[in-house]
Amino acid sequence: MTFIPASWPRRLRSQEWFGGSSKDAIYHRSWMKNQGLPADLLDGRPVIGICNTWSELTPCNAHLRDLAERVKFGVYEAGGFPVEFPVFSPSESTLRPTAMMYRNLCAMDVEEALRGKCIDGVVLLAGCDKTTPALLMGAASVDLPAIVVSGRPMLNGHFRGERVGSGTHLWKFSEAVRAGEMTAEEFVEAEASMSRSPGSCNTMGTASTMASMAEALGMALSGNAAIPAVDSRRRVMAHLTGRRIVQMVKDDLKPSDIMTKAAFENAIRTNAAIGGSTNAVIHLLAMAGRTKDVTLTLDDWDRLGRDVPTILNLMPSGKYLMEEFFYAGGLPVVIKRLGEAGLLHRDALTVSGGTIWDEVKDVRNWNEDVILPVEKALTQSGGIAVLRGNLAPGGAVLKPSAATATLMQHRGRAVVFEDIDDYKARINDPDLDIDETCVMVLKNCGPRGYPGMAEVGNMGLPPKILKKGITDMVRISDARMSGTAFGTVVLHTSPEAAMGGPLAVVQNGDMIELDVAGRRLHLDIPDAELQARLATWSAEKSGANPRPASGYAMLYHDRVMGADTGADFDFLVGHRGNAVGKEAH
Incomplete structure (x- = not known):
């Protein structure tokens, strides 16, 4: 018995593998049937890939095997054939030197798996910080119908x-x-x-931020971002997503239809409203770089987020956790607030097939101490501040909602750490020449310099400062920081020190000026002196890590771009499509 829905509007991509009676088609079908599959599963049903980043070495994603089974229920119900496959899983908590170094590797794995495998659409199972952007980067490059299911947060601690x-x-x-x-x-x-249950961080860290970005972009069903990992409604979300992807294949609804400039602008404003992670800047820039038509820059982040109030009272900016956010109504409430304030492209398309406004217009806020009224916002000017000046000609970022108001305009003496090892060796020394007015500067921790741009930008303060009751100082680096972190921390300074950016030549005792309102980061030395220092700089003398001799580390060192453009590989930028290669048999 053959299942051939009369309603399919075109020949399915999977039939390039399974359709007909040629030697090649029989080859493909016969090998699949060794798993005990009925013949009709391979003869006209849409084949739905379930791209799974499950791994016991990725604790945030260790429960995704169960969600994959729930997705399968939905796919079967809708008349599809689900097939699960693994991809590289960059764990935030167990992978060295840093998971960010392997985001691009995961994205390559996803892209080539989607293009090379016999699938018509894909459900992207993601959970931790890097898996969500990596899966969306790969999916955007291939442009098959795709939808995200997030693993989501653990219970409150x-x-x-x-x-x-x-x-x-x-x-x-x-x-x-x-x-x-x-x-x-x-x-x-x-x-x-x-960490008392399965799931990712229960704060508005990078994992929660990126799940929110997937929903705000329209690439996940409404409500996906906040449901706790162990809540039964997380399983329901996975089940419904399995149903939905089959219809998306029928409609040929692709990432390029959804991940538009309007969708990215919605996501940037949502990030501002929730006090989202600075890491979202790098990831959305990289995702936009994989799309057909979207151009996104650091200036877009500053322009779009500057006047958006931060209304989500969650750690690290506020006091609550993701459980309370879900009970209050979750991300749809925040998106509705943006729409009511005229800060949302209401007609942006989502994976539901409807507009983002259609998805949120009737939701209610069940706790106004968690999702605040605008007049009680944590800050009226949220978002990500993009700073420029002679110290950061390519830009640097700061998260105002996590910073100390009195430090947002500051002038201080630089205390320089040449790399993370220098910082660790000296920071606890009681004789370190530093006080709370100083500016801590960390070099050689960018994409090339670390390598991988680790989350070390929120340098811990010296013990002798902490013992005074001081909990924040201005800190500047070319590194990232965890979305769970806080402080007046300038990050992603570009060009990075290992590339010979001005950060590389800052010296102890230099005066540095930070003016967040004026979006300025200035090294107060004569321009002639700055140019003279840069002219004598060399990577060999700087303390930057040497170029690796082989392997992925060498590829990363040679081809990674700067943080200001998303730290993707230069050869991966762009949209390559889903064309099937020549048959090998």
């Missing part, structure tokens, strides 16, 4: 009556130990309360 946010409290407790306010034994005791 609790320690001695205090609400504990994963990541955010790691930094807070660590600083408390160094300040002598918490014992090492208490820190270890708190460990068990930080």
Whole structure:
């Protein structure tokens, strides 16, 4: 018995493999049938890939095997044939030197798997910080019908009556130990309360931010971003997504139809409203670089987010966690607020087949202490501040909602760390020449310099400063910081030090001016002196990591672009389509 829906408007892509009675078609079908598949599954049904980043070494994604089964239920119900396949899973918490180094590797894996495999559409199962952007980058380059299901946050943590946010409290407790306010034994005791269920960070860290970006872009069903990992409604979301992707294949609804400039602008404003991670800047720039027609720049981030109030009262900017966000109504409530304020492209298309406004116009806010009224916003000017000046001609970023207001305009003496090892060797020295008015500068931690641009930009303060009760100082680097972190931290300084950017020649004692309102980052030395320093700089003398001799690390070093353009590989930028290559048999 053959299942051939009369309603399919065109020959399915999968039939390039399975259709007909040629030797090649029989070859493909016969090997698939060794799994015990009925013949009709391969003769006219849409084949739906389930791209799974499940791994026991990626704790944020370790529950995705269960969600994959739920997706399959939905695909079968809608008349499709689901096939699950793995791709490289860059774990945020277990991968060295940093997961960011392997985001592009994962994106390559996804792209080539989607293009080379016999599928008509794909469900992207993502969870942690890098898997969401990597899967969307690969999907955008291929442009098959695609939809995201996120693994989403773990349950709230609790320690001695205090609400504990994963990541955010790691930094807070660590600083408390160094300040002598918490014992090492208490820190270890708190460990068990930080991650008490499957899922990713329960703060508005990068994982939560990127799930929110997928929803705001229209690439996930409405409500996907906030449902806790262990809530039964997460399974329902996966089930419904399985149903939906089959219809998307029928309609030929592709990422290029959804990931438009209007969608990216919606996502940037949503990021501002939720106090999202600075990492979203790099990831959305890279995702836009894979689309057919979208041009996105750092200036778009500053232009679009500058006047958006941060209305989500979540750590690290606020006090609540993702559970409360979900119970309050989740991301649809935030998007509705943007629409009501005239800050949303209401007609942007989503994977639902309808507009983003259609998805959110009737939702309600169930807790106005979690999703705040605009007049009570954490900051009226949220978003990501893009700074420029002679210290960052290519731009640098700062997250105002996580910064200290009194430090947003500051002039201080530079205390320079040449790399992360230099920082670790000197930061605890009681004789370090530093006070709270200084500006901490960290070099050689950008995409090429680390390599991989690790989350070390939120340098811990010296113990002698912490013991004064000081919890924040201005910090500048070419690194990233975790979305769970906080502080007046200037990040992604471009060009990076390892590429000979001005950051590379900052010296101890130089005066640095930060003016967030004026969007200015200035090294206060004569221009002639700056140029003279740059003329004598060399990578060999700078302390930057040498070029790796072989392997992926060498490829990364040679081909990674700057943070200001998304830190993708230069040869991966662009849209390559889903054409099937020549048959090999």
